Amino acid sequence: MAVYTDIAEEELSEFIAGYDVGELLSYKGIAEGTENTNYLLHTSQASFILTLYERRVEESDLPFFLGLMQHLAKKGVTCPLPVQRRDGSMIGRVAGRPAALITFLEGMWLRRPSPRHCRAVGEALARLHLAALDFPQSRANALAPADWRPLWEKAKPQADTVEPGLAAEVEKDLGELLENWPRDLPEGIVHADLFPDNVFFLEDEVSGLIDFYFACHDQLAYDVATCLNAWCFEKDLSYNLTKGTAFLAGYQSVRPLERAEIDALPVLARGSAMRFMLTRLHDWLVLPDGPLIKKRDPMEYIRRLRFHRQIASPSEYGLETA
Amino acid sequence: MAVYTDIAEEELSEFIAGYDVGELLSYKGIAEGTENTNYLLHTSQASFILTLYERRVEESDLPFFLGLMQHLAKKGVTCPLPVQRRDGSMIGRVAGRPAALITFLEGMWLRRPSPRHCRAVGEALARLHLAALDFPQSRANALAPADWRPLWEKAKPQADTVEPGLAAEVEKDLGELLENWPRDLPEGIVHADLFPDNVFFLEDEVSGLIDFYFACHDQLAYDVATCLNAWCFEKDLSYNLTKGTAFLAGYQSVRPLERAEIDALPVLARGSAMRFMLTRLHDWLVLPDGPLIKKRDPMEYIRRLRFHRQIASPSEYGLETA
Numbered sequence: 001m002a003v004y005t006d007i008a009e010e011e012l013s014e015f016i017a018g019y020d021v022g023e024l025l026s027y028k029g030i031a032e033g034t035e036n037t038n039y040l041l042h043t044s045q046a047s048f049i050l051t052l053y054e055r056r057v058e059e060s061d062l063p064f065f066l067g068l069m070q071h072l073a074k075k076g077v078t079c080p081l082p083v084q085r086r087d088g089s090m091i092g093r094v095a096g097r098p099a100a101l102i103t104f105l106e107g108m109w110l111r112r113p114s115p116r117h118c119r120a121v122g123e124a125l126a127r128l129h130l131a132a133l134d135f136p137q138s139r140a141n142a143l144a145p146a147d148w149r150p151l152w153e154k155a156k157p158q159a160d161t162v163e164p165g166l167a168a169e170v171e172k173d174l175g176e177l178l179e180n181w182p183r184d185l186p187e188g189i190v191h192a193d194l195f196p197d198n199v200f201f202l203e204d205e206v207s208g209l210i211d212f213y214f215a216c217h218d219q220l221a222y223d224v225a226t227c228l229n230a231w232c233f234e235k236d237l238s239y240n241l242t243k244g245t246a247f248l249a250g251y252q253s254v255r256p257l258e259r260a261e262i263d264a265l266p267v268l269a270r271g272s273a274m275r276f277m278l279t280r281l282h283d284w285l286v287l288p289d290g291p292l293i294k295k296r297d298p299m300e301y302i303r304r305l306r307f308h309r310q311i312a313s314p315s316e317y318g319l320e321t322a
Numbered sequence: 323m324a325v326y327t328d329i330a331e332e333e334l335s336e337f338i339a340g341y342d343v344g345e346l347l348s349y350k351g352i353a354e355g356t357e358n359t360n361y362l363l364h365t366s367q368a369s370f371i372l373t374l375y376e377r378r379v380e381e382s383d384l385p386f387f388l389g390l391m392q393h394l395a396k397k398g399v400t401c402p403l404p405v406q407r408r409d410g411s412m413i414g415r416v417a418g419r420p421a422a423l424i425t426f427l428e429g430m431w432l433r434r435p436s437p438r439h440c441r442a443v444g445e446a447l448a449r450l451h452l453a454a455l456d457f458p459q460s461r462a463n464a465l466a467p468a469d470w471r472p473l474w475e476k477a478k479p480q481a482d483t484v485e486p487g488l489a490a491e492v493e494k495d496l497g498e499l500l501e502n503w504p505r506d507l508p509e510g511i512v513h514a515d516l517f518p519d520n521v522f523f524l525e526d527e528v529s530g531l532i533d534f535y536f537a538c539h540d541q542l543a544y545d546v547a548t549c550l551n552a553w554c555f556e557k558d559l560s561y562n563l564t565k566g567t568a569f570l571a572g573y574q575s576v577r578p579l580e581r582a583e584i585d586a587l588p589v590l591a592r593g594s595a596m597r598f599m600l601t602r603l604h605d606w607l608v609l610p611d612g613p614l615i616k617k618r619d620p621m622e623y624i625r626r627l628r629f630h631r632q633i634a635s636p637s638e639y640g641l642e643t644a
Contacts, residue, residue, distance in 0.1 A: 003353040008433035009523075025428040025524065028362055031325040031351035040350055040362060042369070042428060106347040106364060111330035201331075202347065 003029030005037045005052050007095045012050075015094040018085045019101055021045050032197070035213060037097070040104065047104035049080060052097040057213055059098045064139045065212050066090045066100055068132065068189065072209075075131040077124075079209045080105055107200025107207030115246035118231050121199055122250025124206045125191070125227060129220050130255055132189035141192065141216040143275050145181050148174060151278045158285045162298060170277075173305060177271050182219065182264040190223035191215055195230040221261035224251055225268035228317060229276065229304050237303040245318030252320075262314050269317075270308035277301030325351030327359045327374050329417045334372075337416040340407045341423055343367050354519070357535060359419070362426065369426035371402060374419040379535055381420045386461045387534050388412045388422055390454065390511065394531075397453040399446075401531045402427055429522025429529030437568035440553050443521055444572025446528045447513070447549055451542050452577055454511035463514065463538040465597050467503050470496060473600045480607045484620060492599075495627060499593050504541065504586040512545035513537055517552040543583035546573060547590035550639060551598065551626050559625040567640030574642075584636050591639070592630035599623030 007027070016024045022044035030038050037052040053062065066082040070090070073081040080102040082090040092099050110117055141147075152174060159167040191198075192214040200208035232243040251257070281298035311317070329349070338346045344366035352360050359374040375384065388404040392412070395403040402424035404412040414421050432439055463469075474496060481489040513520075514536040522530035554565040573579070579587075603620035633639070 006433065009430040010434070012430075024430070026426075026430060026522070028350075029353035030362070031353055040352070047364070104348075108331040108334075108346070108348060111328065112332070200348070 003031075003037050003039075004054050005095050005097055007039070007052075011094055015092055015099070016041075016043065016101075018087070018092055019083055020086060021048065021083060021101070033211060041101075048083065049102045049104055050094075050099060051102065052095060052099045054097065061139060061213075062091050062098060062100070064137045065215060067137055068135055068215055069102070069212055071135045072128065072131050077128055077131050077209065078105065078207055079212070105200055105208035105210065107202045109197045109200055111196070113196055113231060113243075115240075115242045116204060117201060118243040119246040119250035120201070120204070120206050121194070121227060121231055122247040122252075123254050124199070124209060125194060125223060126251045126254035128191060128209060129188055129223065135189055138189075138217045139215070141190075141218045143192075143214070143279065144218065145178055145271060148274060148278055149178070151282050155278065155281045155285050159281065162281065162284070163302070166302065169302075170274075173270070173274060173309070177267065177274055180267050181271060182260070182267065185219040185221050185261050185264060186258060187217060188220050189215055190218045190220060190226075192218065192223060192226065194223065194227055219261075219264075219268070220255075221257065221264060222268050222272060224248070224257070224261075225265060226272040226276075228265075228269050229272050229301075232317075233304060233307075237300060237307075239307055239317075241316075241318050243318075245320070248317060248319050257319075262319060265314040265317060265319070266308055266311040269311075270305055273301045273304035273308060277305060325353075325359050325361075326376050327417050327419055329361070329374075333416055337414055337421070338363075338365065338423075340409070340414055341405055342408060343370065343405060343423065355533060363423075370405065371424045371426055372416075372421060373424065374417060374421045376419065383461060383535075384413050384420060384422070386459045387537060389459055390457055390537055391424070391534055393457045394450065394453050399450055399453050399531065400427065400529055401534070427522055427530035427532065429524045431519045431522055433518070435518055435553060435565075437562075437564045438526060439523060440565040441568040441572035442523075442526070442528050443516070443549060443553055444569040444574075445576050446521070446531060447516060447545060448573045448576035450513060450531060451510055451545065457511055460511075460539045461537070463512075463540045465514075465536070465601065466540065467500055467593060470596060470600055471500075473604050477600065477603045477607050481603065484603065484606070485624070488624065491624075492596075495592070495596060495631070499589065499596055502589050503593065504582070504589065507541040507543050507583050507586060508580060509539060510542050511537055512540045512542060512548075514540065514545060514548065516545065516549055541583075541586075541590070542577075543579065543586060544590050544594060546570070546579070546583075547587060548594040548598075550587075550591050551594050551623075554639075555626060555629075559622060559629075561629055561639075563638075563640050565640075567642070570639060570641050579641075584641060587636045587639060587641070588630055588633040591633075592627055595623045595626035595630055599627060 013024050025042040027039045027041045030040050032038055035056045036054050039050040041048045041050050069079050069082055072079050083101045084090055156167055198211045231247055232240050234240050277298050280296050284295050284298050335346050347364040349361045349363045352362050354360055357378045358376050361372040363370045363372050391401050391404055394401050405423040406412055478489055520533040553569055554562050556562050599620050602618050606617050606620050
């Protein structure tokens, strides 16, 4: 939601000269993405997104992220395609930052997705999972359960300022999750951040999946659980069973979930809520305020945690089980 | 530098249906402008800027601003053209805000303009002044000398926290300026905010003048003085005589300054520096900090004030006087 790095016109023109994309006509910093700086470029050939990778993204991970997008795009997943430089590489440098130029996808992200959109996202997620199965590179999840405790330790001392009793509640949850975390589910590449602002639609069809900068190797059903949290709760934080049913049916129409994945859904959904709660809580309590920091309320994910904690059967998510 | 208002896709599609511009394909909030929210839209026909007017812009001023852009564009000034709605009006409403759709101008604003660019801006400013002479509407300058004291009174009690002695210095300056302000110079419509980020270039030619939301009726030479402040000082706040000479020569090649305008240039430049210093100082000291507020250092304009105060003759700006 911020433009962290400004670019002067001469340095951008010089950077663009490293690509076969025509002449630079305009560039505007856009208010999308929370980790990187993004510009929407018009050249004499087409529109592009220029991403400058800021400090939260490891430069050594870029070949994985960009290679994955290239792999997926070649397999027909509608995701941005990194443009190759004249020297064949996909990573350049501008304004002191590693940078990539990627194709611009038309489409809009939905502030109020309907069940029909949830179904489409389920299908798209499953297609992404299948298309990535033969992607040869790998990357560990930097926000896997083992990473939750260190985040929590930093936020814990002030957690009760957010809500009295929160420290004890999260401590207990975290212990239970780490103890019961599933380990033998089907694995592959997960998007790990497929929130509504990362899915573009045109006329109710998915026109683009973007922002692969949390993608990693993990259990596939964890991605399903993350989407349940991201797509199937209402603004009042109630679970929308119709949307959950639609999302899961969409996913299963492309890749049916195994029995063990279904059984693990409540703990995965709770864990995914924990992961997003912890990063939000950390930013909320630990990061300094600043004009470029958009802090998001951790309580939205505490509420999801509480919902998942009381789930008695995965069927409550809307799974059409046999 | 901020997107204050988010728009849902359905409401934007509905808004766009009021125009004959094709189907909406994408929209991105852009980090330009400090007063309003701007989106860059792609439709099946072209690119557009959608501006949502936030609280700092008076809705009753919009017919003046948009009418002026239309008038100037028709007279060949490269500025955005407000798109007419199917009902003939230029002002719509979206997300609870008055809003206008304007044509998108390719081009880049220059972080480091050269003397050549300063000359081109001088020419463009003079052309704008001449083209606006027969514009039938008028609008008073809301930040004219009479408005400086109320702004100053709000900031004054804390002014010495910015620099010791500042309160007394500004108080004295303000008195002198109000006493000596010229009143009989040629008048017309001025842009009043023609900073580098409001002028687009393509291959060293001016491709667009934007952001007319401070435009008003005032003395034309005041606009010249504002551009001297905006274009002809270096990052170290020294005056660049080469740029000043180029800018003024460019302006005079289209509209020669009268003797009285030239004589008034030091006091106008000092007054213009005062106006920008005061709004910055006010925001710096009086506005609360927030994620959407980008505060700018008032000292940059104190330094300009000091420079103009010691000018002995307008020729020091680089005026080629007879």
